Amino acid sequence: MSDSRKTPGKEASDRLVHDPQGGIARLVEIMARLRDPETGCPWDIEQTFDTIAPYTIEEAHEVADAIERRDWQDLKGELGDLLFQSVYHARLAEEAGLFDFDAVVRLICDKMIARHPHVFGDESRDKTAEQQTRDWERIKAAERASKANAGVLDGVALGLPALTRAVKLQSRAARVGFDWPATDQVLDKIAEETRELVEARQNKSQQDVFEEFGDLLFVMANLARHLKIDPEAALRAANSKFTRRFKAIEAELARRGKTPSDSTLEEMDAIWNQVKQTEKQHHSDEVASTP
CATH class of the missing domain: 1.10.287.1080 (MazG-like)
Structure with a gap:
């Protein structure tokens, strides 16, 4: 395992942790402090690869959710949360003597360079997107073969x-x-x-x-x-549509002094169809007004 990142003393560590311009080194040091067996956070100290993995998946989904909602301020925070997950796993690996965060960065840099010979090598950039995709998959197949994933x-x-x-x-x-x-x-x-x-x-x-x-x-x-x-994106969109329309049902019922629990299926279905028709008409009007 690489030992390129030296552990700073307490005073230097404090300066780095509280330095707003500390960048990725600051985040790596914060993670190390959280995992310190003597002075770290009890919850963080107890975690393992297995217990952190579900949070990693959740954070990736929250990134996708922020993008779908076009909430760019929220996306900034969610990307930070996802980055923290990478730093967390790298710290666990470093403690186990497997690899460190620097090795993770080197590997992804080397991989991107190897997979883009038309940018970083001698190959021509004069290719269609389909050809570039085929080249990408060919390179990945060679990588898998080298790992005995035949x-x-x-x-x-x-x-x-x-x-x-x-x-x-x-x-x-x-x-x-x-x-x-x-x-x-x-x-x-x-x-x-x-x-x-x-x-x-x-x-x-x-x-x-x-x-x-x-x-x-x-x-x-x-x-x-x-x-x-993308079936995941399509299903997320369908979920959002269902949520939006059901909330409209709730709002209309509330206007009538009722709730879904004391309404009939026929009544709710009629409101659903009204909401659906209104949305379709709104979409048609938007299309018609597009130059």
Whole structure:
């Protein structure tokens, strides 16, 4: 493990921790102080790779959420939280004698240089985005082969959101020709999986229903890939739309002196349809007014 970062004395550490211009070195030192077994934070001292990993995933999702909401001030804070997660894991690794934060930075720098020979090397930049994507995947495949990850699907992280991982698995398989050539065939497969789910629900066990539902979601992810849609982003947008429309139902019911609990499904559904129609009309008006 590299020992390029010397541990400062208490006085120097205090100066760095409280220096607003201390940059990444300040953050690394704060992390070291939090993990100090004698003077650090009891909660931080107890953490491990496994206990911190869920927070890392959560912070990545919060970054995506801030972007979706176009809240750039919030994004600044969320990116800091995500950066802190990288520093946290690097500190755990340093304590275990595995690697340190400097090694993490060197590795990502080297990786980006190696994967962009058209920027940092002698290759031409005169390529389409599709060609650059193919080149990127070719380089990544070579990297996997050098790590003895020779299988087509090796290296697709288990911790990814399930829909994202499904798309990545399907994309890998598609590179070696295991893919439907036309979107219509994917739609046919969705119809087939839907029929199998209905059959399982009628005649089979809950485990069969579980498996058929998973198959249907997997094919839906494949449809998203064929349509060049990020299924996670599409589902987040659908969640936001549902939230917005249901809040409108609550607001309208409140105007009538009621709540969802003391309203009928028919009443709420009628309001939902009104909200939906209003949104569609608003969207049509925006499109019509666009020069």
